[in-house]
Amino acid sequence: MYRFLSIIGIFLAMVTASSAQELSSPNGNLKLQFALQANGEPTYSLTYKGKTIIMPSRLGFELKNDKQSLLSGFEVAGSQVSAFDETWEPVWGEVKSIRNHYKELAVTLNQKESDRQMVIRFRLYNDGLGFRYEFPTQKNLTYFVIKDEKTQFAMAGDHTAFWIPGDYDTQEYDFTTSRLSEIRGLMARSITDNVSQTSFSPTGVQTSLMLKSADGLYINLHEAALLDYPAMHLNLDDKKLVFESWLTPDARGDKGYMQAPRSTPWRTVLVSDKAIDILASKVTYNLNEPNKIKDVSWVKPVKYIGVWWEMITGKSSWAYTDDFPTVQLGVTDYSKAKPNGKHGATTANVKKYIDFAALHGFDAVLVEGWNVGWEDWFGHTKDYVFDFLTPYPDFNLPELRDYAKAKGVKLMMHHETSSSVRNYERHLDKAYQFMKDNGYDAVKSGYVGDILPRGENHYSQWLINHYQYALEKAADYKIMVNAHEAVRPTGIARTYPNLIGNESARGTEYQSFGGSKPNHVTILPFTRLIGGPMDYTPGIFEMDLSKLNPDNKSHVNSTLANQLALYVTLYSPLQMAADLPENYNRFLDAFQFIKDVALDWDDSRYLEAEPGEYVTVARKAKGTGQWFLGSVGGTNARTSTLKFDFLDKGKTYIATIYSDAKDAHYKTNPQAYTIQKVLVSSKSKFSQHVAPGGGFAISFEDATKTSSKGLKKL
Numbered sequence: 001m002y003r004f005l006s007i008i009g010i011f012l013a014m015v016t017a018s019s020a021q022e023l024s025s026p027n028g029n030l031k032l033q034f035a036l037q038a039n040g041e042p043t044y045s046l047t048y049k050g051k052t053i054i055m056p057s058r059l060g061f062e063l064k065n066d067k068q069s070l071l072s073g074f075e076v077a078g079s080q081v082s083a084f085d086e087t088w089e090p091v092w093g094e095v096k097s098i099r100n101h102y103k104e105l106a107v108t109l110n111q112k113e114s115d116r117q118m119v120i121r122f123r124l125y126n127d128g129l130g131f132r133y134e135f136p137t138q139k140n141l142t143y144f145v146i147k148d149e150k151t152q153f154a155m156a157g158d159h160t161a162f163w164i165p166g167d168y169d170t171q172e173y174d175f176t177t178s179r180l181s182e183i184r185g186l187m188a189r190s191i192t193d194n195v196s197q198t199s200f201s202p203t204g205v206q207t208s209l210m211l212k213s214a215d216g217l218y219i220n221l222h223e224a225a226l227l228d229y230p231a232m233h234l235n236l237d238d239k240k241l242v243f244e245s246w247l248t249p250d251a252r253g254d255k256g257y258m259q260a261p262r263s264t265p266w267r268t269v270l271v272s273d274k275a276i277d278i279l280a281s282k283v284t285y286n287l288n289e290p291n292k293i294k295d296v297s298w299v300k301p302v303k304y305i306g307v308w309w310e311m312i313t314g315k316s317s318w319a320y321t322d323d324f325p326t327v328q329l330g331v332t333d334y335s336k337a338k339p340n341g342k343h344g345a346t347t348a349n350v351k352k353y354i355d356f357a358a359l360h361g362f363d364a365v366l367v368e369g370w371n372v373g374w375e376d377w378f379g380h381t382k383d384y385v386f387d388f389l390t391p392y393p394d395f396n397l398p399e400l401r402d403y404a405k406a407k408g409v410k411l412m413m414h415h416e417t418s419s420s421v422r423n424y425e426r427h428l429d430k431a432y433q434f435m436k437d438n439g440y441d442a443v444k445s446g447y448v449g450d451i452l453p454r455g456e457n458h459y460s461q462w463l464i465n466h467y468q469y470a471l472e473k474a475a476d477y478k479i480m481v482n483a484h485e486a487v488r489p490t491g492i493a494r495t496y497p498n499l500i501g502n503e504s505a506r507g508t509e510y511q512s513f514g515g516s517k518p519n520h521v522t523i524l525p526f527t528r529l530i531g532g533p534m535d536y537t538p539g540i541f542e543m544d545l546s547k548l549n550p551d552n553k554s555h556v557n558s559t560l561a562n563q564l565a566l567y568v569t570l571y572s573p574l575q576m577a578a579d580l581p582e583n584y585n586r587f588l589d590a591f592q593f594i595k596d597v598a599l600d601w602d603d604s605r606y607l608e609a610e611p612g613e614y615v616t617v618a619r620k621a622k623g624t625g626q627w628f629l630g631s632v633g634g635t636n637a638r639t640s641t642l643k644f645d646f647l648d649k650g651k652t653y654i655a656t657i658y659s660d661a662k663d664a665h666y667k668t669n670p671q672a673y674t675i676q677k678v679l680v681s682s683k684s685k686f687s688q689h690v691a692p693g694g695g696f697a698i699s700f701e702d703a704t705k706t707s708s709k710g711l712k713k714l
Contacts, residue, residue, distance in 0.1 A: 166204025568630025666693025
């Protein structure tokens with residue numbers, strides 16, 4: 001229920017402000033008001049179809065060692081209103097083309113006493129707002145340090161929030177669903193153990209933050225184009241229901257070193273009365289700069305398998321030997337060590353994966369644990385931990401390189417840094433050149449553990465710059481990057497499309513560390529995926545992990561059909577079939593969907609969605625025109641009722657439906673699934689049972705007289 005005071009608050013803001021300006025979205029549904037209060041404090045507010053989304057909220061900065069800061073005492077020196085409308089084509093994506101259509105208000109503010117200027121630029125889209133601060137070249141504001149960014153998002157009600165705890169070092173938490181007023185009471189139990197974590201407030205949460213009002217409005221708070229600036233969290237005043245930006249500090253506690261002229265990242269507010277509009281929004285990408293890579297012919301979607309899950313579950317190890325309690329690169333003689341018999345990245349084992357990839361048409365094989373140093377890689381704040389060049393004795397790189405090439409399969413590189421960032425940067429050129437010399441086109445990087453230099457955080461300005469440096473350097477070498485444990489994406493992939501994946505959330509690996517909530521994958525598209533694709537690593541078919549490792553009692557909280565649907569519902573141009581080949585061989589009929597499903601799309605239609613409960617999307621493959629559909633459910637069983645009106649009119653299709661069996665359940669009967677083929681058209685209506693933690697996936701192909709013989713028409 002919206003507070004009655006919201007109407008009064010907006011009225012008073014208009015009366016007391018020394019200057020006020022309004023801006024409407026192209027379709028008129030969203031309206032922004034900018035105002036200066038009597039003390040010269042800048043504020044903004046936002047409405048959607050006449051309903052308050054953001055109540056009058058403060059804008060500005062507190063600067064270090066600066067008495068006045070950039071909070072008040074401003075006057076409007078000028079403003080400019082403009083409109084923009086273009087269509088651009090992403091290198092890869094959910095759709096073939098993206099419309100970038102907005103109205104803009106740029107307000108130039110002058111702080112009279114200090115003679116300093118600041119521009120606040122607002123862009124209003126049909127589905128949301130983006131705004132940022134700009135600091136033009138000027139005499140009295142050149143170098144400055146941010147103590148706190150004071151951007152506020154004043155909520156108009158005690159909304160339902162889908163949140164994870166604010167943390168400077170990890171986003172790998174299960175989501176909690178609660179009212180805003182309940183966050184404080186639930187914070188302690190929401191903070192689960194991680195190898196590197198730094199929480200900061202009992203009401204601090206991370207973006208992308210998904211909200212739903214009592215009267216059915218969907219609101220999403222995030223940021224776009226995070227460059228040379230700390231990542232933003234949100235700290236809630238739970239008495240007033242006001243979020244305020246909370247930047248990640250560096251080792252000295254500072255929150256941003258600035259040099260004019262420059263701008264901040266965009267702060268974003270997505271709004272709709274339909275959940276599917278939030279999922280389809282491209283505001284985050286539109287607020288980023290266009291592609292800066294001239295030749296993108298080498299940037300290609302990748303479907304891969306890998307020597308990974310067997311280590312995650314504890315079946316195998318990254319380390320080659322158990323003989324050494326400590327190792328020194330270039331000193332330790334591995335030729336004298338006894339192999340531990342559990343090492344996953346052996347020449348023989350990797351060949352099995354290459355054979356499986358070649359047989360089933362996969363592009364690449366990821367191999368982790370191939371390089372020396374894993375015996376003491378973690379927990380010692382060790383600087384020279386890896387060299388990214390030297391293989392273990394049982395990993396014959398030239399032999400495997402040639403073997404994979406002969407089979408038409410690429411090897412995918414793994415660069416775990418153990419968060420020793422300086423060490424990685426020292427080796428980066430050699431490591432990338434080593435990749436090119438040996439036919440590697442893509443790298444999975446990792447930042448497990450506390451950051452070196454000591455005292456830095458994963459999401460501070462210095463680390464943001466490092467991630468960007470590694471990405472841009474990779475582009476110089478024509479290498480695609482999939483960064484794990486790095487900062488969550490903010491649309492940077494528009495500018496650097498070689499960023500084909502990130503983890504930056506609780507991925508499938510946590511199913512092996514005790515499990516994730518069964519509705520986790522119904523929240524991720526509304527939160528983590530708003531800024532870009534996730535390397536979620538789906539495709540687990542064996543849910544009882546004790547069958548891989550008797551000491552691992554974890555259970556994958558998902559049905560097999562749910563795992564198939566994830567290849568459609570969790571968009572990514574980089575998709576892994578994460579389970580072991582022997583588990584796929586047991587269910588080759590279901591595995592067929594993973595083989596068939598596309599990675600790159602001309603069109604995507606979100607058909608139904610509700611955060612925490614279900615997501616259903618249909619996608620049209622780029623180039624082939626083939627449609628695929630995926631639907632995932634939450635904790636409870638449900639029935640999905642759909643229309644296939646996204647299909648081309650006048651055509652008949654064979655729909656192959658992979659679904660939960662009637663008695664399927666993520667905990668008690670996860671491998672119960674059915675596969676059926678039916679004839680459908682754009683006029684067909686479809687109803688499908690979804691088990692708890694379940695889902696369904698559908699592939700559509702053109703029907704012929706021969707292929708449709710004997711099939712039932714839906």
